[in-house]
Structures are given as structure tokens and as C-alpha cells.
Amino acid sequence: MDIIQIVGLGLVATILTLTIKEQKPIFAFMIALVTGIIIFLFLIGKISEVIRILERMAMQANINMIYLETILKIIGIAYIAEFGAQITRDAGQGAIASKIELAGKVLILVMAVPILTVIIETVISLFPS
16 A cells, blocks of 8 residues: 555645646755655665565575675665656756766675675685686
């Protein structure tokens, strides 16, 4: 039922935005921004639930928590960059949105290097010397 509330909020915000956009474009943008933030806040509980489950699974599998934390940070960067880019694109700033997406990709690559290094070292250690 959560999705019905989210879609309902989105539809109401869309109608308000389309109605107000011609007279007050800044208010239309603010409605879109606040709606996005409300939806994100609504989902935080679900996100924390998933994180707890993943942490429990990682502990049971004896996986180093640093790797899980890094992966969760990478996922967080991807979501935040996407959210920021969409909001910026909604404001008509496609060029800035593209730069936000690029920054997100670079930060993801930087965060992934330690994990890639461990994977490569593990694969190399499997080969006979």
C-alpha cells in the first residue's frame, strides 16, 4: 500500500506543478523538490531495513564489514547523484545534471578501487606461481 501513497502524492504534486508552472515557475519547482524530499524521507525506513538485513547476512557469511559498508556507500552515492540530477534536470539545467551524474560515477569508481584490488589479488593468488 506504500506505493499507492507515493503515487498519490506524486500525482497531486504533478497536478499542482502543472497548474502553477505558468504563473509561478519557482513555486512549481519548489513543489517538485519538496515532493521528492518527502518521498525520500518516506523510504528511509525501508532503506534502513534492507541495510540491517544485509549486515546480518554479511556477519553470518563472515564477510568483512568494510566491504559491505563500501558497497552501501556506493549505492548511496548512486541514488543521491540520480536524485540530484533529476531535480536539477526538472529545473531545466540539463548540463548541471550531467555534471552531477559524472561526479557520482567518478566517486563510485574511487570507492570501488579497494574492492577491485582485493578481487584482483584474490584471482592472482589462485593461479600457480
